Amino acid sequence: MPGPTPPHTPNAAGKGPLSYAIFQLARAHRAHAATMLRAMNLHPGQELLLMQLFDRDGQTQAELLEHAGLDHSTVSKSLRRMQDAGLLTRQPAPHDRRVMVVHLTDAGRALQQPITDMWHTLEQISVRDLTPEQVDLFTTWARQIETSLRDHNRQTSAG
Amino acid sequence: MPGPTPPHTPNAAGKGPLSYAIFQLARAHRAHAATMLRAMNLHPGQELLLMQLFDRDGQTQAELLEHAGLDHSTVSKSLRRMQDAGLLTRQPAPHDRRVMVVHLTDAGRALQQPITDMWHTLEQISVRDLTPEQVDLFTTWARQIETSLRDHNRQTSAG
DNA sequence: ACCGATTATGTGGCTGGCCAAGTATTTGTG
DNA sequence: CACAAATACTTGGCCAGCCACATAATCGGT
Numbered sequence: 483m484p485g486p487t488p489p490h491t492p493n494a495a496g497k498g499p500l501s502y503a504i505f506q507l508a509r510a511h512r513a514h515a516a517t518m519l520r521a522m523n524l525h526p527g528q529e530l531l532l533m534q535l536f537d538r539d540g541q542t543q544a545e546l547l548e549h550a551g552l553d554h555s556t557v558s559k560s561l562r563r564m565q566d567a568g569l570l571t572r573q574p575a576p577h578d579r580r581v582m583v584v585h586l587t588d589a590g591r592a593l594q595q596p597i598t599d600m601w602h603t604l605e606q607i608s609v610r611d612l613t614p615e616q617v618d619l620f621t622t623w624a625r626q627i628e629t630s631l632r633d634h635n636r637q638t639s640a641g
Numbered sequence: 642m643p644g645p646t647p648p649h650t651p652n653a654a655g656k657g658p659l660s661y662a663i664f665q666l667a668r669a670h671r672a673h674a675a676t677m678l679r680a681m682n683l684h685p686g687q688e689l690l691l692m693q694l695f696d697r698d699g700q701t702q703a704e705l706l707e708h709a710g711l712d713h714s715t716v717s718k719s720l721r722r723m724q725d726a727g728l729l730t731r732q733p734a735p736h737d738r739r740v741m742v743v744h745l746t747d748a749g750r751a752l753q754q755p756i757t758d759m760w761h762t763l764e765q766i767s768v769r770d771l772t773p774e775q776v777d778l779f780t781t782w783a784r785q786i787e788t789s790l791r792d793h794n795r796q797t798s799a800g
Numbered sequence: 801a802c803c804g805a806t807t808a809t810g811t812g813g814c815t816g817g818c819c820a821a822g823t824a825t826t827t828g829t830g
Numbered sequence: 831c832a833c834a835a836a837t838a839c840t841t842g843g844c845c846a847g848c849c850a851c852a853t854a855a856t857c858g859g860t
Contacts, residue, residue: 500776501670501763503783505689506710508667509817510790511660516818517794525845530664544808551665556847558810563845580808580855604660610789612782617659620782623771624662627779630769631669635676668847675848684815703838715817717840722815739825739838806857817846827836 504627514607518600522593523567527552528560529597535570535586536594542581543572569593663786673766677759681752682726686711687719688756694729694745695753701740702731728752 516526524532534549535541547557561584564570569590572582609617675685683691693708694700706716720743723729728749734740768776 499780500767501674501760503780503787504667504670504767507783507787508663508670509710510787510794511663511667513818514790514794515660527846542808551668552846553848554809555811555849558808560846562810578808578856582809601660607789607793608659608663608786610793611785616782619775620779620786621658621662623775623779624666626770627767628662628666628669630766631673634766634769635669635673672848686816701838711816712818713839714819714841717838719816721840737826737838741839802860804858806855808853808855810851810853812849812851814848815846816848818844819842821840821842823838823840825837825839827834829834830832 500627511604511608515600515604518604522596522600524593524597527556528564529601531557531560531564532569532586532590532593532597533601535584535590536597539586540583542575542583544581546584564590659786670763670767674759674763677763681755681759683752683756686715687723688760690716690719690723691728691745691749691752691756692760694743694749695756698745699742701734701742703740705743723749 512526515529519526519529530550531546534546543554543557543561546561547554550557561570561572565572567589568587570587571585573585575581575583612620671685674688678685678688689709690705693705702713702716702720705720706713709716720729720731724731726748727746729746730744731741732744734742771779
């Protein structure tokens with residue numbers, strides 16, 4: 483350590499505790515998910531689209547991105563990579579050749595159990611030091627904060 | 642809408658409520674921050690490094706990335722872009738030419754008040770529907786979950 | 801039937817973020 | 831003093847994610 487490490491007022495808790503906590507929690511959560519997903523040759527975010535397909539196969543991209551809440555370009559590129567990886571197929575719908583219907587392949591379906599297990603493990607690790615009641619409250623408040631942010635962002639950015 | 646929108650069991654709350662909530666909250670939070678940061682020609686994540694420099698100018702990259710918890714390559718590239726934007730300078734330390742000391746420029750310092758205001762606004766929006774006690778609990782639990790994830794990730798990925 | 805508006809998706813470009821590999825400098829050890 | 835190891839940072843590569851723009855196809859009004 484080169485510097486004498488001066489007392490520079492470590493106010494990490496004083497510069498926006500909530501926002502800082504959200505940011506760091508999300509990063510830790512994503513990092514851990516990434517670690518487990520790499521064992522299945524997946525990248526963070528892909529498992530959300532796959533789980534949506536496990537829930538109901540043959541959805542269109544528009545349906546998938548609505549549930550995931552992502553940008554359509556993000557979904558488009560992510561699906562193309564998973565298609566290249568042999569996890570799913572995309573075929574234009576017969577009645578409307580604009581929409582692309584996404585179907586899982588056998589290789590994609592084979593990931594259902596591993597992903598489900600991974601997700602379950604991630605949940606258990608996350609809640610290890612909390613009671614079920616605390617987890618329930620935490621989730622409820624997280625959704626409330628999310629709603630507040632979305633509502634205000636609508637007012638601010640777009641009319 | 643082409644499809645008849647069949648009842649496909651919208652169990653968004655049944656596939657990992659906590660992880661899903663964390664993911665969505667983080668995305669909403671980041672999106673709102675991005676909206677406000679664009680008015681200052683900044684990108685999400687850059688404000689964290691700048692705030693660290695507001696707290697103490699002249700830190701090394703190693704110090705900055707330790708506080709932010711980011712990868713060293715991420716910090717290196719982000720700092721280079723902010724340097725190109727004229728917000729800061731990077732100069733090798735005289736006693737150890739490996740370390741790069743980061744200093745704010747006038748343009749960088751000029752962002753202190755806007756970023757502080759933005760952060761404060763973001764906090765107020767986030768906690769709109771919660772009491773201070775609830776926010777305090779939420780933050781505490783968020784840190785606990787983060788700690789659990791980090792601890793377990795250490796055991797799993799690196800021995 | 802035509803032509804503009806809407807919808808669904810694709811592409812390019814940029815940044816954030818991580819990993820892996822590389823470079824330069826300092827430190828530690830024989 | 832020489833040389834390996836550790837340190838601080840850079841670069842390349844890849845994917846997620848967003849915006850803006852482009853493309854294709856359907857819908858709608860006249």
